[in-house]
Amino acid sequence: MVANARPALRQDSRPDGVYTRDDHHGDSVLDADVVIVGSGAGGAALAAELAEGGLDVVVLEEGRYWSTRDFTANASQMIRQMYRDGGATMALGSPPVLYQEGRAVGGSTVVNGGMSWRTPEKILDRWWREAGLDGIRAADMEPYFERVERRIHVRTQDPESIGRDNQLLKIGADAKGWKVIPNLRNQVHCPGSNNCAFGCPTGAKQSALVSYVPRALHFGARLYSDVRVERITRSGKRATGVVGHVVRADGGRGHRLTVRAKLVVSACGAIHSPALLDRSGFRSPSGMVGKNLSLHPNVKLVAIFDEDVRGWEGVHQAYQVREFQDEGLLFAAVNIPPSIIAMTTSHTGRELGELMADYDKMVIAGMLCEDTNTGAVRTVAGQPQAFYQLSDFDADKLKRGCALLAEMMFEAGAKRIMLPFALGDHAGELRGPDDVRRIFADPVPKSSMEVVTVHMMGTARMGSDRTRAVTDGFGLVHDVDRLMVCDASLFPTPIGVNPMETIQALATRAAHHVLENPRRFS
């Protein structure tokens, strides 16, 4: 066993400080001030801040290290490489909810859409009021948001990057007189290649992979990719490190890696952090580990126009329709490759061919819904399994959202619209604005709704009361010494906007707390 082993590095495209599966030649043991499990939105931001503050940081990441030049428009290959379980993970319920998580250095930020929004003020107020969190209101968070926005370069799009699909969405919203705003995204002159979900091939998107990770490495952090952490080690009430193994190319278990650290951080995301805590035997007095799962259920409809749209030419989600934000609904245009559209329609054979012949005339409009129900993540044979039941209230909200969105797209000139649910016994298809009322007139079986999500939150929620929350306001697990959670698990409630910036701001705030209290963590 080697303490602080520095395996000989192969000098290829990898930056200094990144170690991959090829660098392990036996079991090893490392020592560090801080070990962070997961290199996504939360883990990478925390690593960069703590490393700059002078701490010796080790980051362990189950996914691979890919670089900008690896990212292509080959959607299914990218999904197999960078999404956990090929992007086909399911929260069980009726309807089941398909959810997606990135598994790569940079976590889900590598495959996300780059929308970068601050937590709405009313949500922060709610967290302050209901979860008893101090220093979390908008004025307190301002410097952290500002710092994150500087780091990941949050801006609106250059006009030339906006494609026809987004223009049509805006035309529809303007015609209805609805509030529509330019989206804020973490990008440096994104030229609109429309490949965000498969890795940004231009390097414009400031995912953690090209922002926080290089910064963390620059300040001396070490990052081990292809390492899956199995459990957190402990001595009494104190977390002392982690044990994991190298993930071999065939997915099998490779050498064992142990890290001993003064502070242990779980930043595995809202599905895997509760599973790691559970596997490691941490029982919260709140009983809330894995509970309180919110999802921002998401549905999309396909609007077909007479004109050429070529939705893949131009950035996705250049705008958000915010007219119904108070009801918890956001709308945006989100182009999707033909293979994934074909996958999600109900057509087969010749009919499928006819539908897809119009692919270049499609606008895919999606909607995010701030949900009111919560689900849970349970550990089954060491693996997390999510359970989530869409409430009738939220199902009605999604139906209403689809009706509004359909009205808007017809206003923009759509000729027909494919819905994400059946109308009665038939595939949901609307042939004109007069058809929209069928969404309410015809029965819509909840089980027929095609619900997906990429925003899992809340499974180790923060709060001042140890009997109701898993962690304190900085993510430190109640009743355990030196164990922190730093990811989307921390949210006490859903936030109704895209979560990445909130996670990064909370991570920055947590880093500040650690650096301001060096004795507590030395």
Add this chain to the structure above:
Amino acid sequence: MSGYQHAPATRRVLDSLVPVVCPPEAVELGLVADIVDHVGLTMGALPGRFRGGLIMGLRTYDLGALIWPPGRLRPAHRLAPALAARYFDTWLHGPTPIHKQLALGIRQLIALAHYEQPVIQERMGYRPAQWIEQVKRRRLELYADDIERHARSLIEPDPLPGIAPHPRARTRTKGVA
């Protein structure tokens, strides 16, 4: 990735399902084997228990046709195209949620594989790689200075308020992906 490869029995059923799920061009262009290979790649990335369920489901689907009266004691992979489509439909519309989920899953895998075929994308005029190259070049031509400025800022010291730059802070140089 699991290194998964279809067993011959699985491949046979999938071969027979391609003409049912895909537009006629799949057979006309001789794409059946490529599509089924692609389904294999996707299945290889699925969670093991999910993949196991699919394989078992495909087997049940194949043998289930033996007791489907119009099938006249033939397994699904030996049904004539029109009959194969009817048999698939009986799964897609019931009789239990399990039948339906399996049929949906299979349809999704095959449809995905069909539209991932380069020749199909080319026929649709869907050429994202060309577009990416074009805008990537334009970005570098127009905005090189801003891009460079931000890349530099990523490694400039910027300590959190009240936190002195740490004497132990080390720096490396080669860090951008």
